Amino acid sequence: MNGIIKRRKTSDYAQIHNEVLQELEDIRSIGLISHLMSLPESWVISKMQFYSKFGRGPITNAIKELEAKKYWVTIQYREGKKKLYYYQVSDVAFDDSDVLTMIAEVNSWKVRITTISESFTHLLSIGGNRHFKSENDSILSSSIVENEQLMFNNSPSTVQNLTIKYI
Template sequence: MSGIIKRRKTSDYAQIHNGVLQQLEDIRSIGLISHLMSLPETWEIKKMQLYKKFGRGPITNAIAELEQKKYWVTIQYRQGKKTLYYYNVSDVPFAEAEVLEMISEVEGAGHKITSLSESFAHLLSIVENQQPKQEDDFSVDSSIVENEQLMVNTSPSTVENRQLLNKYKKTNSNKKNNDKQTLLINKELTPAKFKIALISACNEFYSEFAPTRWSKQAWITLIETFVNETISEGRYTNVPADKIQGYAYQSLKNIAYKFDLKNGRIERKFPFYNWLESDNDDEMPY
């Protein structure tokens, strides 16, 4: 009588999520994900090694399905004149927040990303659009130079006029800098740009709130839910660009408080702080 025999293992075994094994349709993809999940997390994925062991054709087709179903992410980037690749694979589909973290890691190392797996390629354009455009440096107006020359040549008190000129330059520069900052702060954020900024802000506080409360996967799900609710309910329109980090911190603080309260870690001692209804910036933790 035919059947499936399962033997309980206590060592030298790999754990693989049933979802990936059931969802994948190509046996080559199933074989590749099984092989990769048997390797340690510190293993560096290199295609040439996989080609040498299993053949270029099978690996190419296997990776194609894994990428399509978001189990594999390829990031191509430039390091000087070299084109390099950064691979990540998981037996649970990657969330956008995880891929954004990968993008941030590569760009944070000073590299220029040139391409991304097709399933997540749209994230590159979102990240690029989020970057503020370079504006012309604030330089001394030509009229200032002319006035300076005139004052030096005709004024009975060069020192006094020089002081007035420096004061004018400083005031004018401060005004332009303030105008520039106000423009960036008040510039309307699209939901897509806000989503990127808020996810990034939340991840900065991972080490403060996540340990002992949520696993990495649970944290990613929590942040995605929080960010999506902020956008779908329109709350993001009340959060200025320069307050996103403070909004993320206080929101996570409230979420952690409710988690601890629900799990009996603490007793209710203070009311929730409603960030959006407060006008007191002094209460914001930075």
């Protein structure tokens, strides 16, 4: 007999909101959110555990979609010289107020938030984190000396060389 077999269970099961399962487009994202929702709420999310179990590529792609659809929030922060991560996952999309609460929690640890999921970067100015820099800001604020050194050390490409020779 082909089909889906459902067995009635009273414990040890996961309930997942239908919206997340219908909205996600990549089967890896659906699998990851399903796996996460089967874990206890006290479980601490570690990407390295997922990488070793499922592979880096599939997990990275799944997390990208979950972040884009607002089911996964990553807050990267610094504690001294250590880069640490705060992850939150839900089968119901996070809204701005949820993420502001997360930002306030991380800020209460007296650490410096360095990045946050792209869908929520606009909240950091509201959240009161004055130390935040997006990845684009760090690229734009790189020193002139670094840029000059980069330009000096990079030779023109082969295509440019060929063009120059024939002019």
